[in-house]
Amino acid sequence: MEYLRLESFPELRSPVLICAFAGWNDAAGAATGAARFVVQRFGARRFGGFDPELFFDFREVRPLVRLTVRGEREISWPQNDVFFARNPTGPHDVAVLLGTEPNLRWRTFAGEVAELAERLGVELVVSLGALLADVPHTRPVRVTGSALDAAVAERLGLQPSRYEGPTGIVGVLHTLLRERGIPGATLWANVPHYLTSSQNPGATAALLRRVSELLEVEFDLRELDAAALRFVAEVEGALQANPEAQEYVRRLEAAYEEGGQEQPQLPRGEDLVLDIERFLREQREGGNAG
Template sequence: MQYLKLDSLPELRAPVFICAFAGWNDAASAATNAARFIVRRFGARKFGAFDPEPFFDFREVRPHVQVTVRGEREITWPPNDVHFARNPTGPHDVVVFTGTEPNLKWRTFASELVELAQAARADLVVTLGALLADVPHTRPVRVTGSSLDPAAAERLGLQPSRYEGPTGIVGVLHTALRDAGLPGATLWANVPHYLTSSQNPGATAALLRRVSALLEVEFDLSEMDAAAQRFVAEVEGALRANPEAQEYVRRLEATYEEAAAEAPQLPRGEDLVLDIERFLREQREGRGEG
């Protein structure tokens, strides 16, 4: 790894590698907020970071200047950090990458993350994302998932990705994982396209519930759920002054219900755990591990 500088590579138990990028892949900051929650929840320790110089146009992603407690000016560069944590209650330790979608050298950036996943002997790489969609804020946040690996998609109960069009670093990373023979899956929260300037705690909570099932860890999401309820109430209050917007949301609700009745969804959390555990166990057995 040329650009990803590691303090040391910890010994981990069958780690799940979770990645989230701010930017195009992160509507309402739902994915990066979920990844940061995981870091805090586990008390994860930073053990590496990317050199930002080769990957960012600093006119687009500008560094910040701050004044330290000693009164000195200090520049903070765009962070792209990796953390690890032991999982005391589940079979999988955790590696978490949190960062910003780079401006340059996407293939190189993805290759470095793939090398890290290989070196850590990750059983599964999971990217978190969030997209703007034609969904109402009044319904449970839909989480969709896919995999480029047909075997992983089948075993995890996910749909093979059929998306065509512009992609972000997440798409490039999953292509690199597939080419390297590493299993990967991606989970995306669908957030209302008409609420683009606000963080969406409900979308973050929806992603975390999927991850908690995967890791067999109970996350306390009570504060986030309360924030989600306040968020919905605030939006409802704003809509009361706009009958046209209210009618638009009602149409979205009807479309949502029709799609929910027709489209395949992710399996229930407990079923997802069983499917993922079976898949990860087969991965370890295939490598000759007990």
């Protein structure tokens, strides 16, 4: 591996590699939130990362400047780091790749990840994603799963991937994994398209429930579930002042119950999104001020 800088190389037992990238694949931060939960839950340790200089256009993904407690300027660069953890309660140790979807050299980046998976002896690579969909915030979050390899899909109870169209780093990665004979699967949480930037704890929890099945380990999701209830209550508060939005959500609920075959038309979509997001932002800023 030429571009993935490893500080150590762990010996893992039947490992599963979990990947999540902020950006196009990560609506409402659900996927990276789930991967971060896994890192924290297992007390995973960082053992390497990619040099951001090679894989990012910093005009598109800007570094962040902050002041330290000593008043010194510090630059935080976009990262893609790898972590590992032993799993004392299940058959699979865990590796996690957590970061931001790169702008450049996708084949090189994905090839490095595939080589790492091969060297670690990874038995399964699971990429996490979240997409904006015509679903209501009042119903359980749907998680869809697929695999490029039909045999892997059948073994995990997923659907063979038949997607055609624009793809992200996840699609490139799984293609290279298949070429190396490494089993891979993707899990996608469906989040309401009218909540474009708010963190969605329910979607994060839904992804984690599927991950826990693959790892054969139990996660304590009580805090996330409580946060999901608060999130729904906040959105309901935002809808009180917008009867048209309430009606739209009711129609989404009906379509959800019927299996989603007929999607309602979005009334003044930009206004609906902005109204709800503005309300949620004001609620949180008000809470922080108190």
